[in-house]
Amino acid sequence: MNINERTLPENYPQFFYESIIERFPESFLVAHDERTGQIIGYVMFRVERNLESGLKFVKKGHLVSIAVLKEFQRQRTGEKLLIQGMKHAKNYGVDxxxxxxxxxxxxxxxxxxxLKFIIEKTIPEYYRDGEDAYYMVLRASDFKPAD
Ligand SMILES: CC(C)(COP(=O)(O)OP(=O)(O)OC[C@H]1O[C@@H](n2cnc3c(N)ncnc32)[C@H](O)[C@@H]1OP(=O)(O)O)[C@@H](O)C(=O)NCCC(=O)NCCS
Known part of the structure; x- marks a missing residue:
């Protein structure tokens, strides 16, 4: 929560984090500084089952939030967190x-x-301050991390 509040304008109450940890513990990860043990970043996914056109259910691994403390950025931590989070979300059977x-x-x-996400659409005024969002997607079958 501390990292989220220091790096992003979208903040959440404690129960929100707790509910994600309870429901999807495998894909809620933190990164530690090896020397000090300090938590320096996190990633969390929620798994959602949506009915798509053609009455087909699609299981989505929804990236809820990812952040790395400013002083630890640009050291591949964000990329590693995202890749590991996606690998673990795959265990929930996401498409x-x-x-x-x-x-x-x-x-x-x-x-x-x-990581090969593509912009599928723009969502106008998605954020509270009126900024638009890109909705980005990647098929699980196209996610092929190196290791
Ligand atoms: C986005 C964020 C998590 C990336 O974490 P990070 O640990 O700094 O990123 P990495 O070092 O793993 O970089 C991985 C890739 O991201 C991109 N990237 C990261 N920082 C970048 C920068 N300053 N400029 C351009 N591209 C950058 C690059 O493609 C990079 O790959 P490369 O090093 O081969 O060029 C981090 O910047 C952050 O916490 N930002 C604030 C929170 C945020 O915006 N979260 C996303 C909300 S949707």
């Missing part, structure tokens, strides 16, 4: 990974594109 990101958040968009 598709999805996420929303501010259209101005070029750093996060670059990370998602690096």
């Amino acid at each position: 598709l990974y999805v996420l929303e990101v501010r259209i101005s958040n070029t750093v996060a968009i670059a990370l998602y594109k690096k």
Whole structure:
């Protein structure tokens, strides 16, 4: 919660984190600084089952939030957290990974594109301050991490 509050304008109450940990513990991960043990980043996914066109159920691994403390950024921690979170979400049988990101958040968009997410659509005024979001998706079958 502390990292979230220091890095993102979207903050959540404690029960929100607790409910995600309870329901999807495998894909709620934190990164530690090896030297000090300090928690320096986190990623959390929620698994959702939606009815799509053609009356087919699609299981989505929805990236709820990811962040790394500013002083620890650009050291591949975000990428590792995301890859590990996605691998673990795969254990829940997801067909598709999805996420929303501010259209101005070029750093996060670059990370998602690096992992082959594509922008499916723009959601107008998704955020409380009126900013639009990109809705980005990646089919689970197209997620092929190196290790
Ligand atoms: C997005 C975030 C989690 C990335 O974490 P990070 O540990 O700094 O990222 P990494 O070092 O793992 O970088 C992985 C890739 O992301 C992209 N990236 C990361 N920082 C970047 C920057 N400053 N400029 C451009 N691209 C960047 C690059 O594609 C990079 O791959 P490369 O090093 O091969 O170029 C981090 O910037 C953050 O916490 N931002 C604030 C919170 C946030 O915006 N979360 C996303 C909400 S949707």
